[in-house]
Amino acid sequence: MREQLTGHFDAVLREILDANGDEGAVPEFALEAPRNPDHGDFACNAALLLAKRLRRAPRQIAEDIAERLGKASEAVERVEVAGPGFVNVWLAGSRWQALLPRVLEEGARYGRTRAGEGIRVQVEFVSANPTGPLTLGHGRQAVLGDAIARMLEAQGYEVTREYYFNDGGRQMRVLGESVRARYLEALGLAAPPPKGADADPETWPEAVDGLPIVFPKDGYQGEYIADLARDLHAEHGDALVDEPGDGLFREVAQTSIFGEIRKTLASLGIEFDVFSSEQDLYTGGHLEAVLGDLRARDLVYEGEGATWLRASAFGLDRDRVLVKSSGEPTYLLPDIAYHREKFRRGFDRVIDVQGADHKEQFPFVVEAVGALECPKDRVELVMHQFVTLTRGGEQVKQSTRRASYVTVDELLERVGGDVFRFFMVQRRSESHLDFDLDLAEDADWKKNPAYRVQYAHARTHGIERKALEQGVAMPDAASVDASALELPEEIEILKKIAEFPDVLERACATREPHHLAYFGLEVAGLWNPYVQDGSRHRVLSDDSALTNARLGLTLGVRTVLANALTLLGVSAPERM
């Protein structure tokens, strides 16, 4: 509908420019639905943009546009010049009503496009190292990344969801050592690390009660580590006393924790297509290759016993270590190698979803792969800020170090996957997210935004159930006739339904799924009061034409709500 009108405007502006002997291009004008309905269905600012160029008053140009436009299209019911020179357009009322058969026809496809057909895009997200359960930050990222992937799929892109984890470096060794320490504690051969006031590792004694503290100072203190150690003790007795932390302990811990992470993701309904590990890059010889290629471009040098990336050559503020003096790579080198592999695997577009704490390092990776002839402008970063948890009006303190943080699992247990997802995706990703646990646990659909949208959807099924009880058939695309929809609130709902494709397109293009959440809330905000106020407009009445139209509206509302919720990974229940 808007495309058509844009075309009309384009043609009219061409005429006007020609009439003025101006052969320049038609300016990029805006044609949008104004907030204020008194300003028409669409408003165009073209006259304002042309005022200077044509040296005429904007209102005068607007009058010209309005006059020509009226003749150009039958879909236009009324054109008006307003304000400083806006051209406001009213479409014939039937235009909105004519939308309904199309929406019912397309159903789950409504809003989808094929814009991305044949384009391969990788979305890398979560990518948490298997050293512990997923935190709320990971949870936000999981929901965000998956929603972005879903939106891209809805636009026809060929999407690969990928999870990358570091299993080659120090962190995993520390993990193994932590489990080993707990194992030795279980055997009575080691003392646990001090707690409470003496918790600072720098002040730990060598031994307590004659037992050495073998727990690493930067070890993982979570209870799950002790659980793993107890399991190993139960299975192997004391047979592992001489086992190094970096061996069996590490492997068992990694496998077990990764299993838990995947279980958490599965309960959120998230499945990855590919898991990539740092270890694969080692065994494939990719690190040496990258290092050699960077060296060939004089981007690597030795200093202080380490190997450095000459990042200052890219205009970045400092150089970075690629290989430590110990001979071990930092995370940066595998990261560069990994990103080069992304392009070698044929992705046209690469999206990295990461927490704000990783943002600083992104340019180093991008510039490095760019120097290796990769199309660096096709890598983009979607950054998200952290999550805080509020309960009873107070922030719940989270401390990774003391392993006293709320996990995704714990929250899922309390509020369920749908509420979790909706809350996590409701905010712009670059804003802090305050997860209000009281609100999330509130079962009241009037208050809890996730339920408000779901309930609006369930209500459309409630109406259908009642219709069937009364022997009234639901209309379909062929039998629906929306012309009886004349009330302002009904036209408003139709307009909102018409917006959906634009909302999806924008949300997808900007990688901002929160627009879909707000769209759902807006639809619910129109639909719930409409249904509630059955005294003024009952859907089911004696007037069969009106009933048909309102049932059609019901199905239209259902369609956009179901589609929006599905794109967010939130279920669209038939009853609540």
Added chain:
RNA sequence: GCGCCCGUAGCUCAGUUGGAUAGAGCGUCAGGUUGCGGACCUGAAGGUCGCACGUUCGAGUCGUGCCGGGCGCGCCA
């Protein structure tokens, strides 16, 4: 100190490539309903868009400088 993000109603937050009178939910207040359910309706108040300059027909939106909050600035990942 430097870099990035944020600052909009009492609270949590939206605000479409710069557009007309800045919005939603919750909370507050005032009326109306109390019929069965966890979930009733209507309306109102509430704003110097952190501050100040600048860009222009027009700034919450763009630029510069301050103020306040968060994150980052390792041979950690």
